[in-house]
Amino acid sequence: MSTSVKAVIGVSLGLVTLLTLLISAFAWPASEIGPRSLPLVVAGPEAAVSQVETQLAAAMGEDAFEVTAVADRDEAVETIEDREAYGAIVVGPQGQEVLVASAASPNVAQQLTQMAAAMGAETGAEPTVTDVVPSAEDDPRGVVFGAAALPLVIGGIMAGAITSLVLTRTRDRVAAAFLIAIGGGLAMTGVVQGWLGALEGSYLANAGVVALGILAVALPIVGLRHLIGPAGVGIVALLVLLVGNPLSGITSAPEMVPFGWLGQMMPPGAAGSALRGFSFFDGAGTTTPLIVLACWAGIGLLLTVLPHREKDGAEAEVAETERDLDAVAR
Helix, strand or coil: CCHHHHHHHHHHHHHHHHHHHHHHHHHHHHHCCCCCCEEEEEECCHHHHHHHHHHHHHHHCCCCEEEEEECCHHHHHHHHHCCCCCEEEEEECCEEEEEECCCCCHHHHHHHHHHHHHHHHHHCCCCEEEECCCCCCCCCCCHHHHHCHHHHHHHHHHHHHHHHHHCCCHHHHHHHHHHHHHHHHHHHHHHHHHHCCCCCCCHHHHHHHHHHHHHHHHHHHHHHHHHHCCHHHHHHHHHHHHHHCCCCCCCCCHHHCCCHHHHCCCHHHHHHHHHHHHHHCCCCCCHHHHHHHHHHHHHHHHHCCCCCCCCCHHHHHHHHHHHHHHHHHC
């Protein structure tokens, strides 16, 4: 078998493997969506709370919800607004009320609404459903918000990969990554919030989160490219695209996808959670996501100052010139 035939077969098998990994990475989490210790609060008398917990366990399984009892409706609403729970069931003299927060997760809000309808069918008295923290008026189902996740990831990958290919010096790549992140944060937020109306809250705060999300992907690419060469670009890009994005839970919730906790430790999931917090919850629940993003960006920046096997820019040219002179002298 000739070398060219082997090369064709090798490239083809490699790409088929990559495509298989790609479809598996995106399709498998989607096929496994379901509550996994989803935080939910129940307000009411102790006996009623116990009864609701039993009903939930029977309907959805023992591990579907992580139920916390609170004193009353006001405390339940506060817990949701602090992003400590996705919803609540309030039991009172007038019957049951289900509180949801579509801004936290339209998918979870829909499931809780369906659950309320099922409870009503059993008891003959359908609970009232109240959306205490609704999604943006122009994006009630969170479709635009979820669709913006992939462009953010691709933006970070492009910022790191293209600067690594076009620019020869690491410090120039870092500077370009920061400029792209700032400009991209302002532009992307302008589209999603200003034009499409899928975000609320402070435009600058949201743009800052998007910019940090881009840097959290771009700088590790630049840093690893600096440290180990071109292979570093592919390693980070595939990690973020094939692991971080599918497990981010942006279109549902971290507790709705397998290994959602891992997705929150990566840039796409952390950026999505931080953006929800600033846009709809006055910054609640954003500390951990911001720390995660800062760590990814900081580690990437740190890698750019470590000793590396390749010389940058002018240093590389000088080294090449010296080699040429030595060759002529010999």
